[in-house]
Amino acid sequence: MVETVPSQPSPPPVAIGPRAPVRRRSFNLGWALVLPALAFLALFTYLPAVLVAAISLFQWNLAGFSSSHWVGLQHYAQLLNPISGFLQSLTVTAYYVGMMVPLSIALGLGLAWLVKNRGPRLTAWETFTRSAVFLPYITPAIATSIIWIFIFNPQFGLANAVLSALHLPALGWLTSTTWALPAVMINNLWHNVGFMVILFLAALSNVPQDVVEAAWMDGANGAVAFWHIIRPHLSPVMLLAVILGTIQAMQTFGSIYQMTGGQFGGGGGPLNSTTTTAIYLYKSAFVYFHYGYGAAVGVVLFLVMLGVALAQKKIGERHTFYR
Amino acid sequence: MAQIEWDHVSKWFGPVAAVHNISLVARDHEFLVLLGPSGCGKTTTLRMAAGLEDPTSGRLLLGERDVTHVEPRDRDLAMVFQNYALYPHMTVYDNLAFGLKLRKTSPQAVRRAVEDAAARLGLESLLARRPRELSGGQRQRVALGRAMVRQPQAFLMDEPLSNLDATLRAETRVQLKALHAQLATTIVYVTHDQVEAMTLATRIVVMNGGVIQQVGTPDAIYDRPVNQFVAHFIGTPGMNMLPVLWGRVDGALAAIVGSQRLPLPPGLPWMRAAESAVSHAATVGVRPEHLRVAAAPETGTPSLKARIRLVEPMGHETLVHLDLDPDLTLVARTPDRWPHSNIPVWVSFDPRHLHVFDPVSQVAYEAV
């Protein structure tokens, strides 16, 4: 019955892992459970991520590698040739992204500030305005782009009606090489800014109200208070907004396709003035059926987006305050 | 019906032995209480019986059956968890019924079993509620009910009362005891509360550092602790421990306590062991409730001179803290009231209440 107080015994040779929920398995449950998800992703994410590089080196035939012609880096050489239009598509994309990101952030931030609740609870008006701003974000781009096509109709559209009410000259909008892309931008600003508003609302609610009030008391006016107090609190989400906004803008397809005559040759008109890289890739592969060439565009797009994300992360890390 | 046996069971978590080489039997119909300080391996011992934890070595037997590698669902045991672990999205009824439904019991049988358990525990009016709408005591009863409905071979309970307030804990303790008498099933019960252990247990298992210290009835554990740990752990306040040296006064054995001599009558059970021990030193233990405090020395019993340092009056009794020497202190529990401190007194006790421990191994001499 008696045992002496033990000295701490030495561990057994076998180390025991963390608490296992199911014992004596003849198969590995963990792997079995992640397998379905991994299988889907393998087929339509991981394999394609590798395949895209391989395809870009071939004059690709859908039947497979054996019936495709090896062309090496020829497609990449073509990309660099100005005649191919790829470089122009990069310029268009840069213009589009360069406008969309700052505009949607500025508008998003302004709207977030507008619909931010002032009291402890949301008023009905705040809720309603938020909903109105957010709703376009979840609507299918084709359905709403069709409405915007009407709006930008040079003869009977709302856009020119507004311009004429302001005594401004009417524009050709989607028929004009200058104004087609801005028309697309307006549609997409309307469509996507709700997302930015949601992003910024979350960040604004973290700004300590008493700090803002203290600044008001010190006589800081709104703009100064905003710049010095609120902006530092926003900088982490600002970085997120820039990255997500860029990624979203670079991949925009449906609205551009639909508004710029996609059903007649894949969109991007007039005169390629709205041919972004996404449109260019689509047309290469699915209008002209140059899959290998399109894949090369995909590779470049992949690298550019990765580069943008990394660069922005780097810059952001240096300039972000409250992390 | 059910006897649970741990046969040389050890459990290692990485380099830590949570349970070390335990051999123990919970007999049929027994209320076996695992008692010990926090972290001593009680829960792990219980979870291995449940099948929730794999022993690193050793075997578990249910009756004659080796269940070491049997899933919990095939052991037919039920468990009550410390924080109840009720299913938050299910009503009380569904909480109770879940296990039966999984076992493909007929709906009528489920209903009968649930209603029966609910009636026993006074849960009838709560069956439609969800756990979050219940008080702590009600949740505790639901947890108990969930264990009962299946009529398992044995109950495993891990500190089931520790989340209740003192009054409710005392009430529930009584109900639990009545329930055990009624159900007549084996219960293995984990607690760090010695009052629960003493009041509920058929037998108590005192554990420390993953090792069983003593197994015995509550009386045996209280009267004959086998080592200093058990002696000190049982009782409130714990047993007084005094380092002594053995000496002889008029040929009889006497203890030297600090600067005083304590003559002892012959014939105490531990004396032979003490005399034959290599060391002249020992640790002597005496429970606070066995100490008497008086203004004058008692005749016929060993007495020690002391000074009252501090008094804790508790109404029905008083805790008197005494200084023998500057670094030798005692606590006495007496029915008398001692309003003043810092007065000289005499402490006496029946020498049969002394416990003597080997100073190195800390094992009781009478147990050798």
Added chain:
Amino acid sequence: MTNTAARPSGRLVRRWARFALMAVVAAAFLLPFYWALVLSVATRANVFTMPPDLVPSWDFISWARVFTLAPWGLYFLHSVIITGATIIAVLVTGVLAGYALAEVPFRGREVVMGVLLAGLMVPPEAILIPNYVVAYHLHLLNSLAGQVVPFGANVFAVFLFRQFFKTLPVELWDASRMDGARWWQYLRHIAVPLARPVVMTVTLLTFVAQWSQFQWPLIITQGNGARPVEVALSYLQGFDGSHWRELAAASLLTLAPIFVVFLLTQRHLISSVAGRAQI
């Protein structure tokens, strides 16, 4: 800005200005939908006018005619099947993988996490062509399945479920084991019912994404065999671009499910989108 004496009235003015601005913003954002509605119920005379007529004349002839232009019932059926099947697939794969990554220790778990995270970095636009090639070889072109399988698992859903399952106390698993549950019974009866908010979030996000799906179905479908509503709408506009009233009606038709879901679940939907951004 304002001097001290003018402050109380200045504050009032600012408040009203803000309300007015909110009203203008809300109106501006809803205007395209409103105009589409006006167009869809306009009489012939009220369509091509300058300035545009903004008062509805409630002539539903275009709503009737739009159904003669294309088999909308079929397209809707396709879209519903595609969206429904994708939601189920994403939920099932998400629950299983999320559970494994949260609660089942297995060798290689960290590797799987890393691989999933890497998957988030792949822009769908860049892999459009190899996706098409894979679909071609799996005989998924021009089929409903071809519009489900590529979206059948979602890394975000997996992580959401993982995150949620990690918050469940281990005791629930222990208790259900004592009750006799196997892992799938625990998932089915305990973990997934408790994960209802996550199920809702994943369902809503998948619904919105799939209902709006355009580029992929555009390239893999031909004819009516598996065409979803958005592609059908795109073709309708391409070939009948001057039928504004019918096009407006058709657009609103495909927007209707989104409106309904938005009205029913807007709070949850908005917070889901917000959560989506944080990953």
